[in-house]
Amino acid sequence: MHLIETDAFPFEFLSQLAERESWRKEVHRPIYHVHKWWAKRLGSVFRGILLGTTLPEGGDLPAEFYKSQNLSNAVVFDPFMGSGTTIGEAHKLGFTAIGRDINPVAVASVRTALGPMDQRRLVAAFDELCQGVGGNIRALYRSKDTKGRPCNVLYYFWAMQVPCPACHLSVDLFSSWVIARNAYPSRKPEVQILCPSCADIFPGLYGQEAATCRSCKTRFDPRRGPAQGAKATCQHCSRSFTILDAVASTGTRPAFRLYGKLVLTRSGTKEYLPATAEDLAAYQQCSARLQEDTSHGLLLPTLALEHGHNTRQAMSYGFTTWRDFFNDRQLLALGWLQTAIDRLADAPSRDALLTLFSGVLEFNNMFASYKGEGTGAVRHMFSHHILKPERMPIEANVWGTPKSSGSFSNLFRSRLLRAIEYRLAPTEVNGKTGKGRVCASPFSGQVEATWPTNGRFSERAIYLSCGDSSHTGLPPRSADLVVTDPPFFDNVHYSELADFFHAWQQLTPSAFPDRSTSTRSLLEVQDSDADHFAAKLRSVFVECHRLLKDDGLLVFTYHHSRDEGWKALAEAVLRAGFTVVNSQPVKAEMSVATPKSQAKEPIQLDIILVCRKQNAADGDRPSVTKAMESARAKLRRLQSAGFTLSRNDRKIVLFGQLLTTLHIPADTENIALYVDSGIEITEPSQPAARNPSQLLMFD
Ligand SMILES: C[S@@+](CC[C@H](N)C(=O)[O-])C[C@H]1O[C@@H](n2cnc3c(N)ncnc32)[C@H](O)[C@@H]1O
Ligand SMILES: [Zn+2]
Ligand SMILES: [Zn+2]
Numbered sequence: 001m002h003l004i005e006t007d008a009f010p011f012e013f014l015s016q017l018a019e020r021e022s023w024r025k026e027v028h029r030p031i032y033h034v035h036k037w038w039a040k041r042l043g044s045v046f047r048g049i050l051l052g053t054t055l056p057e058g059g060d061l062p063a064e065f066y067k068s069q070n071l072s073n074a075v076v077f078d079p080f081m082g083s084g085t086t087i088g089e090a091h092k093l094g095f096t097a098i099g100r101d102i103n104p105v106a107v108a109s110v111r112t113a114l115g116p117m118d119q120r121r122l123v124a125a126f127d128e129l130c131q132g133v134g135g136n137i138r139a140l141y142r143s144k145d146t147k148g149r150p151c152n153v154l155y156y157f158w159a160m161q162v163p164c165p166a167c168h169l170s171v172d173l174f175s176s177w178v179i180a181r182n183a184y185p186s187r188k189p190e191v192q193i194l195c196p197s198c199a200d201i202f203p204g205l206y207g208q209e210a211a212t213c214r215s216c217k218t219r220f221d222p223r224r225g226p227a228q229g230a231k232a233t234c235q236h237c238s239r240s241f242t243i244l245d246a247v248a249s250t251g252t253r254p255a256f257r258l259y260g261k262l263v264l265t266r267s268g269t270k271e272y273l274p275a276t277a278e279d280l281a282a283y284q285q286c287s288a289r290l291q292e293d294t295s296h297g298l299l300l301p302t303l304a305l306e307h308g309h310n311t312r313q314a315m316s317y318g319f320t321t322w323r324d325f326f327n328d329r330q331l332l333a334l335g336w337l338q339t340a341i342d343r344l345a346d347a348p349s350r351d352a353l354l355t356l357f358s359g360v361l362e363f364n365n366m367f368a369s370y371k372g373e374g375t376g377a378v379r380h381m382f383s384h385h386i387l388k389p390e391r392m393p394i395e396a397n398v399w400g401t402p403k404s405s406g407s408f409s410n411l412f413r414s415r416l417l418r419a420i421e422y423r424l425a426p427t428e429v430n431g432k433t434g435k436g437r438v439c440a441s442p443f444s445g446q447v448e449a450t451w452p453t454n455g456r457f458s459e460r461a462i463y464l465s466c467g468d469s470s471h472t473g474l475p476p477r478s479a480d481l482v483v484t485d486p487p488f489f490d491n492v493h494y495s496e497l498a499d500f501f502h503a504w505q506q507l508t509p510s511a512f513p514d515r516s517t518s519t520r521s522l523l524e525v526q527d528s529d530a531d532h533f534a535a536k537l538r539s540v541f542v543e544c545h546r547l548l549k550d551d552g553l554l555v556f557t558y559h560h561s562r563d564e565g566w567k568a569l570a571e572a573v574l575r576a577g578f579t580v581v582n583s584q585p586v587k588a589e590m591s592v593a594t595p596k597s598q599a600k601e602p603i604q605l606d607i608i609l610v611c612r613k614q615n616a617a618d619g620d621r622p623s624v625t626k627a628m629e630s631a632r633a634k635l636r637r638l639q640s641a642g643f644t645l646s647r648n649d650r651k652i653v654l655f656g657q658l659l660t661t662l663h664i665p666a667d668t669e670n671i672a673l674y675v676d677s678g679i680e681i682t683e684p685s686q687p688a689a690r691n692p693s694q695l696l697m698f699d
Contacts, residue, residue, distance in 0.1 A: 003059045004052030004555065005582050007630065011608075012641035013062050014048040015587035017431050022589050025058045027434065029088075030418035031443075034352075035109035035359040036382065037083040038494050041557065041606075044429065045586055046089040049608060052584075053481055053553050066404050066428055066439055070094040072459045074480040077547065079540050080467030084110035084292070086483045092426050092440035092461055098451060098479070100472060102524055104514035105358075105498040105505065106468040111356060112355035114169040114462055115447040116348040125349035126412055133340035134409070137333045137399040143279055145259035145265045154270065154404055155377070156279075156369065156395040157260035158327070162246035171234050172257060173243065173391040174225030177628050179260060180272060183375035192272045193222045194259065196235065201260050201272045229389055244316060246407075253318035256327060256366060258283060264401055270373075286329040298335045301503035303517055306487070309528075310496040314367075314387035322503035325365040325381075330606055332505075333398035334364065337408060342508045350481065351511040356408070356416050358501045363396060363406025365540045370394040385492050388498075425573050453570065466514070468523040470539035482554045484546045487525045489533045489565040493521040534568035539580070541576030545613060546679035554578055554611040558656075559588060559603050561648050566655045570662060577665055578611040579621070583656030585634055587643065603648045605638075607656035621663045632655035 003009050021044045024691040026033040029043040051064055054071055072094045078086035085112065090097035099109050117419035141153040157179055159172040177196060182188035185206040193204040195213035202214045211222040224234050233240045247254055258275045265271060294300060301322045305311045319325060326334065333358075341357055344350040346698060362368075367381035371391045378396050381387065385682045400407020413649055423443035427436030444460065451463045455475035465472075495518070500518045505512035525540060542641060560566055573580060588606035622630070638653075645653075686692075 001057050002053050002553065003055040003057060003061060004049065004553070004584065006057050007582070007633070009052055009584050010061050011584045011586050011634070012637055013065075014045055015585075015638065015643065016641065017044040017048075017065075017429065018042045018693050020431050020434060021429055021515040023191065023400055026414075028417075028427075030415065030422050031088050031113045032085055034113045034415050034419050035083075035105075035355055036362050036380075037106055038385075038492065038497065039108060039485070039488075040083045041085045042589070043085055043089055045557070045606070045608075046085050046483065047093070047428070048586075049483055049555055049557075050089055050093055050095070050481075053483070053555060062327055062521070066437060068440055072096075075457055075478060075696055076481045076483055077472075077474070077479040077544070079472070079482065079544060080486050081110060081464070082106055082482045082485065083111060085466070085485070087462060088114060088443075090483070091460065093442060094460055095465075095481075096457045096459060096461050098457075098465075098474070099329055100465045100467060100469050102466070102468050102521055103495055103498050103519050104466050104503050105519060106494075106514050107464055108505065109355055109359075111447055111464055112352045113262040113419055114423075114445075114447050114464075115351075115441060117352050117416070117420055117423075118418075118445075119341060119424075121346050122352060122416065122420070125344050125346055125353060128344065129337075129340055129353070130409070131337050134399050136336060138397075140282075140329055140333055141397040141399075143261060143263055143282075144271075144276070145271055145275065149266060150396065151263045151265050152401050153261050154264050154397055154401060155262045156258055156275070156329075157262075157370070158256040158393050158395060160367065160389070160391040160393070161255045161257050162232070162243060163250060164237060164239060165241050165246055165249060166239040167234060167237040169234070169236045170255070171226060171246075171256070172259075173227040173232055173254075175227050175391060176225045177211075177220065177222040178204070178206075179392065180262070181372045183372045191222075194274075196220060196225075197356065199259060199274050201274050202491075209554075219359075223553045247317055250318065253320070253324045254389075260337075265402055268403075270403070273693035278437075279431040283329060286332050290328045290332045290335075293332065293335065293481070298339065299507045300331055300335050301507065303499070303506070305499070306496075306518055306520065307492045308493060308496040308520075310386050310493055312386070314389055317389040319387075322500055323398060325367060325500070327366055327395060330364055330366075330395060330398065332436070334361065337398065338504065338508060340509060342409060347510075352416060353412075354505075354508055354511040356411060359415065360398070360406070360408050360411055361501060361504060362409075364398050366390065366393040366395070368394055368396070368406070376405040380406065381500075382497065385497075387497070422572045432674065448478075450562065454651070455466055465592045468521065468540075470523065470543050472543055472547060476546055477549045479547050480549055482548055482551050482556075484543045484556045486537060486556055486558065488558065488560055489527075489530060489562075489568050490560075491528060492526070493520070493524065495521065496525055530568045537568070537580075541572055541578065545577045548613065550613060550616055552613075555608060556611075557588075557608050558605040559606045561603055561652070565627050566652075573609070573611060574662060577614050579614045580609050580611050580656075580659040582610045582660060583653075584610070585638060585649075587694040599669070602646055603652060604643075604646070605649045605652060607652055609656060609659065621661050624658065626659050627657045627661045628654070630660075631680045 075096045077092040077098045081101040087097040087099040145151045161170045178191045179193050179194045180192040189206040197218040198216040200215040212219045341353045362380045363378045367390045369379045371379045400409040426440040428439045449464045455478040469551045498519045525536045585605045
């Protein structure tokens with residue numbers, strides 16, 4: 001028996017570390033953050049899982065966690081690799097790691113993060129860009145400050161426009177005349193207000209109900225713009241109308257109007273200013289240049305959006321191609337940049353910079369908005385799991401200045417350089433001080449694209465492949481472990497969103513060979529129907545059963561608030577020939593996809609499910625009473641470690657533990673019943689008043 005199969009597994013220790021890591025996960029483990037992916041898991045949890053599968057029953061996980069390990073004789077497979085958390089953590093521990101994902105965007109990002117990147121050559125390639133195309137891009141973001149001196153533009157501010165159905169004049173869809181505020185308004189209450197009459201921009205105070213324009217003296221309520229929810233009121237004829245109807249009448253996506261900018265003066269101060277005639281002319285020049293350059297072969301996205309749960313809203317606003325997500329200056333700057341990177345001579349640097357470029361797109365499109373100063377200023381387009389059109393978008397300087405956020409040059413440092421530094425000296429976070437401690441030898445920087453069909457994997461090698469994990473081509477009984485994080489049963493189809501990146505990536509096949517028109521696949525484990533979802537998940541688990549050694553473990557994380565999500569999971573696991581031998585709760589990140597109805601009882605736990613092949617698990621399953629006792633004991637342990645648990649948290653701990661009672665597929669009918677039919681989830685006693693960090697056993 002391994003530690004993770006037993007009740008001695010110290011999930012409190014892991015939960016406290018996970019909490020610490022989740023505050024700044026891109027700083028603690030930058031290798032998983034070189035590009036956007038959804039539902040990224042915490043590296044510390046996966047390091048803990050992997051160690052728990054190798055340590056014996058009495059093993060000391062907290063002590064081993066901070067030691068350099070060399071578990072070189074074991075092979076780990078992750079069929080749902082995502083951003084590569086299992087693979088990177090397995091590599092650090094010395095395992096041979098095999099990762100597979102159906103989505104080419106995910107696989108390409110992991111290949112960059114773990115593949116060949118040489119710090120010196122990468123910096124040289126970046127410098128070459130900086131001196132070449134960088135200069136041309138920076139020239140697109142020049143304007144004048146209040147004193148008429150030339151300066152850089154940090155951000156341009158735009159308003160979405162639709163024609164008024166009554167008078168046909170354009171209506172700006174401002175929801176508020178407050179166009180900028182600090183991320184922490186209670187500490188820094190100064191805001192910037194746009195005058196609806198003369199278009200001046202002047203300072204005001206957060207929450208103020210009336211403002212008087214400093215230029216034209218118009219008095220108005222700055223909190224209420226012409227667009228309120230689904231409706232807008234025409235500034236010209238005062239008629240109220242439904243925004244979507246007005247959009248539909250045009251047959252295209254809405255237009256945008258440039259109204260303001262934030263400039264960085266030569267002395268380094270920031271000024272909010274109205275857009276001038278010169279700014280408008282500069283933008284028009286970009287449009288003309290774009291036309292000229294595309295006629296001379298500048299490549300830009302051509303792919304169309306496809307209908308789906310996550311694309312529906314954007315499509316109803318008339319965004320039908322991925323190109324529609326950008327304005328002309330963004331297309332010009334991004335098109336130039338992508339072309340220049342693609343021409344770099346050093347292939348590994350080129351591929352890494354193309355991955356970085358793809359990640360930059362998320363912040364540089366007309367769905368991005370302004371969070372305000374005091375934090376990363378640009379709110380990227382995926383802050384919702386649907387593509388939500390933005391009525392007051394922000395256009396950032398694509399190359400960037402030292403004071404920019406979301407730009408190519410800033411993300412080069414915060415994403416790529418940080419990832420390389422981590423690879424050279426991989427650290428673990430100390431739960432007390434939050435500081436990193438080096439606990440592994442450097443990454444090899446080598447990634448194999450095909451695996452040996454004879455099953456003779458090289459020690460500590462990384463194999464990555466793109467495709468459906470219900471058919472892997474891996475030899476039977478070739479893996480010692482399957483460790484993964486399967487998709488949860490919900491409505492988030494990663495591929496619908498990943499197509500935004502794919503539309504650009506497929507323009508540079510040197511780095512991204514997948515030329516298909518979409519990353520969607522019928523084989524993607526996701527479905528609005530629970531039975532279909534279960535069937536697809538099961539086929540992947542069947543394949544895992546085939547390629548796992550007879551005494552191997554399948555370990556995965558899961559969380560779901562609804563019973564049908566758990567039933568689907570139980571179906572998939574049991575019918576694939578596995579038995580759940582134990583479950584371990586662990587702190588998860590708050591799910592952004594939590595439905596509103598669940599918001600009061602949010603789930604903050606993931607359940608780690610530990611499975612063995614049915615004939616390898618000992619025959620007798622624990623009784624329901626025993627499983628309930630075990631679940632309660634785990635809840636009590638979490639509470640004494642300082643975690644406050646919602647009803648849904650308690651429910652999923654129970655679900656996880658009840659799965660261990662099942663051994664034939666027909667039983668799955670019962671598990672929801674047990675929970676539903678009122679096996680009371682007793683309220684464990686109040687958490688002991690202790691500081692969670694006191695429980696951590698660090699020096
Ligand atoms: C929850 S995510 C994994 C996230 C990952 N643990 C991380 O930390 O980034 C699930 C992944 O499964 C992938 N996937 C879905 N169906 C698949 C299939 N049939 N074969 C392989 N991968 C699949 C999705 O593309 C997605 O990246
Ligand atoms: Zn009107
Ligand atoms: Zn005014």
